[in-house]
Amino acid sequence: MVDLITKKRFAEALDSSEIEWLIDAYVRGAVAPEQMSALLMAVVIQGMDRGEIKALTTAMIASGERMSFSGLGRPAIDKHSTGGVGDKITLPLVPLMASLGVAVPQLSGRGLGHTGGTLDKLESIPGWRAALSNTEMEQVLREVGGVICAAGSGLAPADRAMYALRDVTGTVASVPLIASSIMSKKIAEGADGLVLDVKFGSGAFLASMADARELAETMVRLGQDSGMRTVALLTDMDAPLGRAVGNANEVRESVEVLAGGGPSDVTELTLALAREMLELAGRGDVDPEPALANGTAMDAWRRMILAQGGDPDAPLPVARETETVRAAADGIVQHVDAHKVGVAAWRLGAGRARPGDSVDHAAGVEVLVKPGERVRAGDPLFVAASDNAGRMARGLGLLGEAAEIGGSVPSSRPLIAGRV
Ligand code: URA
Secondary structure: OHHHHHHHHOOOOOOHHHHHHHHHHHHHOOOOHHHHHHHHHHHHHHOOOHHHHHHHHHHHHHOOOOOOOHHHOOOEEEEEEOOOOOOOOHHHHHHHHHHOOOEEEEEEOOOEOOEOOHHHHHOOOOOOOOOOOHHHHHHHHHHHOEEEEEOOOOOOHHHHHHHHHHHOOOOOOOHHHHHHHHHHHHHHHOOOEEEEEEEEOOOOOEOOHHHHHHHHHHHHHHHHHOOOEEEEEEEEOOOOOOOEEEOHHHHHHHHHHHOOOOOHHHHHHHHHHHHHHHHHOOOOOOOOHHHHHOOHHHHHHHHHHHHOOOOOOOOOOOOOEEEEEEOOOOEEEEEEOHHHHHHHHHHHHHOOOOOOOOOOOOOEEEEOOOOOOEEOOOOEEEEEEEOOHHHHHHHHHHHOOOEEEEOOOOOOOOOEEEEO
């Protein structure tokens, strides 16, 4: 292991047998976490070539079980976002696709740090259960057409252990490590196709579009090499997506989208990803938009929530206290910093500091302005919600700096900036 760390430290490529040994030995406990951490940091600094990334992904897949949805009788198409602030797209997208006859087996995670987790959001619905056995998952997929549940511990266990280390050693933001982490889980899951939403900007893991493009190209290549049809959209995550950032408030906003309303950016991205998924399923002639307007996607949502023990009609949690952050001067909103809003929601209680912590489903932020909008001094910019006075103070401190007001009209940034 020391030889491998030293090799990577001096920017030499590791060969496939070394990578295979490394992952297997780490999962068996023969490589110490501090050694793996040193190697991961060397990878962050020196990178990996295509052959190494492919070998790493293959070894991570081989560390666990592989699933298959070939018996479903219809195409199974998955979606994955690299994570963002206010990114609740999975919630309206999965029932929308189910209502159009495309099966979506969505294994999701919990939030850690400032980016939220789909399971935390759905757990604000009273009774809803994230943990399903593989048999239960297939049953919901057959009956409803779409399922969102927790990934079992059998899928790419090497990634699970490595991700926990990366999270506490500053080694998350690396194209080879993010690509192999995401794609090992997605390939092991065994869908026929995959649409990736690769985000860039202040609220994403990778700030620059060039890095996001490199990540997208790397993941698309890994998917296609494994026989899974894969495409990626490059999307802007500089400002929060939609108005709601938190858990229960993001479910509320998703239901608005399923009812044919909701913020235009959330609807635009939901429909763009739906079109890509339909194309991969061989149904590129279908327009997904009417299913949001005519209630069929909402029917699929209700069936999906009920199938996992949730009550789609139950009131969602609301915080006892809210505070409004107001504009200090007249002007035009130059920038709404997704990272600051995400960290504010986290501080307010919507996120967790350590795996296993509980989250406050009612805590979060309503973002009332978008870049380019005019405001007057005293106009509301954000509403913070929390039940805890200490958390409220910490969240408000960050929100006070999250919107920049200026005199000029900022250049507009398209939400969907590219496709790979
Ligand atoms: N999501 C993952 O699953 N892995 C990463 O490395 C980053 C985001």
